[in-house]
Amino acid sequence: MEFQSRQMKWQQGALVALRFLIGWHMLYEGLYKLIHPEWSALAFLANAQGFLSGIAGWIVSSPGVLNTVDALNTWGLIAIGLGLVLGLFTRGAALAGCALLLLYYLFNPPFITSAPGASVEGNYLLVSKTLIEAVVLLYIAVTPLSSRFGLDMLRKKYHA
Amino acid sequence: MTKENGSGIDRRDMLKTLAGIPILGALGIQLFRKSAYDDKHNIQQEIVRELGLEDLMNAIRPVTHQQGDLIRLGIAGFGMRGPQLAQALGFLEKSSFEKTVVDGSLDAQIREGNLNVAITGICDVFDLHAELALATAAHDIHTGGEFASAHPVKRFRYYHDMLADPNIDAIIIATPDHHHAQMTIDAIQAGKHVYCEKSLIHREEEIYATYGAVKNSSLVFQLGHQYPQTAAFQVANEILKRRWLGKISHVETTTNRNSPNGAWIRHVDNEGKTKPGDAQSIDWKQWLGKAPEVPFSIQRFYSWARYFDYDTGLFGQLFSHEFDAVNQLLHMGIPKTAFSSGGQYTYKEFGDMPDVLHTTFEYPNKELTLTYSANLTSSKARGRTLYGQDAAMTVGGTLSVVPDGSSEQFADLLERGLISPDSPMMEMLEGSRTASVVDAVSSATAQYYATRGLTSTSIGGQEWDVTHLHLKEWLDCIRNGGTPSSNIEKAFEEGVVIAMADISYRENCRTEWDPEARRIKRI
Numbered sequence: 210m211e212f213q214s215r216q217m218k219w220q221q222g223a224l225v226a227l228r229f230l231i232g233w234h235m236l237y238e239g240l241y242k243l244i245h246p247e248w249s250a251l252a253f254l255a256n257a258q259g260f261l262s263g264i265a266g267w268i269v270s271s272p273g274v275l276n277t278v279d280a281l282n283t284w285g286l287i288a289i290g291l292g293l294v295l296g297l298f299t300r301g302a303a304l305a306g307c308a309l310l311l312l313y314y315l316f317n318p319p320f321i322t323s324a325p326g327a328s329v330e331g332n333y334l335l336v337s338k339t340l341i342e343a344v345v346l347l348y349i350a351v352t353p354l355s356s357r358f359g360l361d362m363l364r365k366k367y368h369a
Numbered sequence: 370m371t372k373e374n375g376s377g378i379d380r381r382d383m384l385k386t387l388a389g390i391p392i393l394g395a396l397g398i399q400l401f402r403k404s405a406y407d408d409k410h411n412i413q414q415e416i417v418r419e420l421g422l423e424d425l426m427n428a429i430r431p432v433t434h435q436q437g438d439l440i441r442l443g444i445a446g447f448g449m450r451g452p453q454l455a456q457a458l459g460f461l462e463k464s465s466f467e468k469t470v471v472d473g474s475l476d477a478q479i480r481e482g483n484l485n486v487a488i489t490g491i492c493d494v495f496d497l498h499a500e501l502a503l504a505t506a507a508h509d510i511h512t513g514g515e516f517a518s519a520h521p522v523k524r525f526r527y528y529h530d531m532l533a534d535p536n537i538d539a540i541i542i543a544t545p546d547h548h549h550a551q552m553t554i555d556a557i558q559a560g561k562h563v564y565c566e567k568s569l570i571h572r573e574e575e576i577y578a579t580y581g582a583v584k585n586s587s588l589v590f591q592l593g594h595q596y597p598q599t600a601a602f603q604v605a606n607e608i609l610k611r612r613w614l615g616k617i618s619h620v621e622t623t624t625n626r627n628s629p630n631g632a633w634i635r636h637v638d639n640e641g642k643t644k645p646g647d648a649q650s651i652d653w654k655q656w657l658g659k660a661p662e663v664p665f666s667i668q669r670f671y672s673w674a675r676y677f678d679y680d681t682g683l684f685g686q687l688f689s690h691e692f693d694a695v696n697q698l699l700h701m702g703i704p705k706t707a708f709s710s711g712g713q714y715t716y717k718e719f720g721d722m723p724d725v726l727h728t729t730f731e732y733p734n735k736e737l738t739l740t741y742s743a744n745l746t747s748s749k750a751r752g753r754t755l756y757g758q759d760a761a762m763t764v765g766g767t768l769s770v771v772p773d774g775s776s777e778q779f780a781d782l783l784e785r786g787l788i789s790p791d792s793p794m795m796e797m798l799e800g801s802r803t804a805s806v807v808d809a810v811s812s813a814t815a816q817y818y819a820t821r822g823l824t825s826t827s828i829g830g831q832e833w834d835v836t837h838l839h840l841k842e843w844l845d846c847i848r849n850g851g852t853p854s855s856n857i858e859k860a861f862e863e864g865v866v867i868a869m870a871d872i873s874y875r876e877n878c879r880t881e882w883d884p885e886a887r888r889i890k891r892i
Contacts, residue, residue: 294392359389360387
């Protein structure tokens with residue numbers, strides 16, 4: 210019993226640490242884009258490969274659409290990051306983060322035919338860090354323990 | 370998922386719920402520290418600081434809107450340049466106007482910036498051109514106004530009659546070059562202000578007569594060089610004031626084009642058909658003027674720039690723009706000597722113009738050499754470059770300054786790796802709309818003019834037709850006094866320089882300017 214409880218504590222701690230780290234990462238990505246208004250997804254989308262490259266081309270072709278996508282991306286990252294760090298609406302934030310990361314992955318998947326990108330660190334074949342981060346967020350979303358150490362506890366208490 | 374005991378939240382749980390807050394705080398602190406670090410180590414910002422780039426663009430004069438009394442214009446010559454000048458003034462024949470509305474090619478600023486002028490006189494020896502001119506003058510394209518219709522336009526068969534008309538205040542000359550000087554003199558003597566297309570002169574003697582006539586009058590003269598109106602020119606001027614380039618010993622001007630149209634073979638259209646016009650519809654005798662009498666020739670009529678009987682060729686057509694651009698920046702004036710050489714190696718059946726031409730001008734007193742290198746059989750782009758010991762500046766529709774690896778002025782910045790001789794330390798990419806757009810619509814020749822800063826410029830976030838601005842400067846000076854940028858002093862210097870180069874080529878000799886006698890010597 211004691212062993213089980215200790216094991217659960219470790220599991221819970223590791224999971225919450227994952228949540229904090231990914232939250233930090235996504236929040237900083239969002240804030241970076243916010244304080245560097247010259248940042249744009251233009252280069253990323255212009256180099257898009259795979260079956261979403263058509264959509265990427267459409268986004269890039271219109272400054273209005275590109276600006277909207279940039280703003281959505283920036284504020285989306287900030288909202289998801291805050292949710293994960295604070296543990297507020299953790300499940301929703303994790304699911305949204307997972308979807309966003311999958312989108313990044315699908316815009317530029319490391320296919321067999323893909324050239325090693327100059328802007329990408331490391332070398333990948335089908336599996337990339339983005340994909341792994343997306344699946345970790347999926348794991349966080351489907352594991353109730355991850356909401357521990359967060360404002361969700363408070364939210365749920367009051368709603369109870 | 371959690372067991373609720375219904376008794377609220379204890380202190381321990383409360384701390385747990387707020388576990389994210391210190392992480393958020395830590396991120397905030399790190400973000401702040403990183404931003405501060407980045408600011409301090411931002412190379413771009415440091416270059417801006419070191420070179421004082423913050424206020425460099427203040428050198429660009431905003432375009433002012435001055436309204437004044439109506440000025441009534443007469444246009445002599447309505448071939449190729451005439452319609453462009455009329456459009457820059459806000460007049461465009463109806464069907465062409467409708468086309469520009471569809472393809473969006475008309476400069477919006479021309480429609481907005483009403484110069485308060487009317488074209489009341491037209492003179493062209495070719496009926497077709499004269500009719501186009503009448504239709505153009507009657508179609509005012511300014512937004513919200515049918516202004517021109519109140520001022521009827523009249524066609525004159527002879528330009529002397531147009532000069533005698535009291536309903537005309539000023540004359541625009543866009544005829545072939547061999548008429549420019551005489552028409553300018555006659556117009557000034559008739560009391561009209563003059564805007565004359567380049568080149569002002571065809572032969573040396575004309576320079577002195579034209580200069581005398583304009584200097585002895587109080588009328589406003591402007592030569593048709595629109596380059597000083599560009600944003601790139603104004604910034605280049607500021608860069609020279611700041612002495613970034615150091616000592617300049619060589620200025621290189623160039624022309625590279627590679628098409629029959631670019632070589633002024635213009636009597637056939639794109640489909641190879643001969644353009645309209647014959648001895649009945651063209652007053653050939655008046656067109657020839659003082660030039661040697663020859664039977665009517667459609668080739669000479671359209672491709673006149675290739676014949677030394679009517680023009681100085683590349684010197685008058687394109688070197689004139691190059692010289693004006695550099696002379697407006699460096700004010701180096703007339704050289705001591707000039708030597709030209711070249712040959713007609715490709716377009717041999719058409720007139721006298723060489724396809725490859727080089728001229729060297731020496732300014733020993735200013736320790737400077739100016740070179741002009743032209744090639745009409747290659748369109749490999751070459752710029753207009755001022756070579757200094759500290760940096761080289763290439764200036765046209767765009768501008769770039771590349772530091773010299775051996776510069777003393779920039780030694781510190783080079784050593785710190787902030788700037789490098791491999792790339793520009795300052796670049797102005799905006800400026801010319803056509804130059805930046807590689808499209809199939811504009812011709813190679815139009816691209817050439819754009820890269821030299823002769824078509825449009827960007828000022829205050831708006832694209833301006835530079836010819837519109839150059840005409841505006843002339844009109845502003847007529848109304849309010851002042852001297853336009855391409856004034857008679859600059860035109861005189863340019864005329865002498867063109868004549869020196871032209872004589873050197875045609876007579877196969879070196880030429881020297883005698884400043885005492887104010888005449889060109891063959892040596």
